[in-house]
Amino acid sequence: MQDLKGHPGDAERSWRRTLDLDPGHGPAxxxxxxxxxxxxxxxxxxxxxxxxxxxxxxxxxxxRRAQEEFNRSQDLGGGSRDELxxxxxxxxxxxxxxxxxxxxxxxxxxxxxxxxxxxxxEFNVIRYLATDDPVERRAFLDAALRIRPKFA
Numbered sequence: 001m002q003d004l005k006g007h008p009g010d011a012e013r014s015w016r017r018t019l020d021l022d023p024g025h026g027p028a029x030x031x032x033x034x035x036x037x038x039x040x041x042x043x044x045x046x047x048x049x050x051x052x053x054x055x056x057x058x059x060x061x062x063x064r065r066a067q068e069e070f071n072r073s074q075d076l077g078g079g080s081r082d083e084l085x086x087x088x089x090x091x092x093x094x095x096x097x098x099x100x101x102x103x104x105x106x107x108x109x110x111x112x113x114x115x116x117x118x119x120x121x122e123f124n125v126i127r128y129l130a131t132d133d134p135v136e137r138r139a140f141l142d143a144a145l146r147i148r149p150k151f152a
Contacts, residue, residue, distance in 0.1 A: 011031075011035055012032065012035055015028045015031050015032045015035070016032075019032075024076050025076070026072070026073045026074075026075075026076035026085075027073070027085070029069045029070070029072040029073035029076060030069070030070065030073035030085055030088075030089065032065075032066075032069040033065075033066045033067070033068075033069030033070040033073060033089070033092065034066075034092075035066075036062045036065040036066035036069060037062070037063065037066040037092060037095075037096060039062045040058075040059045040060075040062035040063040040066060040096075041059075041129075043058045043059035043062060063096050066092070066096055067093060067096045067097070070089045070092055070093050070096070071093070073085070073089055074086060074089045074090075083114075084110070084114050084117060084119045084120070084122075085119070087106065087109065087110040087113065087114070087123075088110065088119070088122045088123065088126070090106050091103045091106035091107045091110065091123065091126045091130075092126065094106055095126060095129065095130055100130040100131075103126055103129075103130040104126075104127060104130045104131065106126075107123040107124075107126040107127045107130065108123075108127070110122075110123040110126075111123045111124065111127075120147065121143075121144040121145075121147035121148045122144075124140045124141070124143040124144035124147070125140070125141070125144045127140040128140035128141045128144065
């Protein structure tokens with residue numbers, strides 16, 4: 001919740017505390033991965049058109065951390081939404097790896113397989129992030145926000 005309120009440091013501390021209590025808590029690894037991926041995207045924005053090595057290195061380092069957490073989450077399971085989260089993690093891993101075509105394909109599969117289920121908005125967000133076309137991006141973001149209006 002802290003990350004949605006704009007407090008990523010508090011969110012990271014909360015998830016780390018959860019893992020101190022239960023290192024095998026898959027959802028905490030998943031949420032840390034999402035947090036690191038968001039931070040990586042923000043750092044990468046700072047490098048767009050600018051060759052500032054420290055930001056680029058930071059973005060890559062955070063993306064690697066995200067990938068490690070997603071891998072742990074996938075290995076451990078994500079709790080009650082295991083199958084949906086597994087599919088989300090697969091798509092996010094493809095995105096972190098730079099394979100946007102695979103991220104789009106996996107997200108499309110998830111949208112079909114989990115239509116109407118809690119959490120399916122994640123697939124729309126992945127499609128939004130992995131798509132270059134501005135019209136498509138808007139449509140996927142709008143779809144995610146219709147499902148979960150407080151997502152933004």
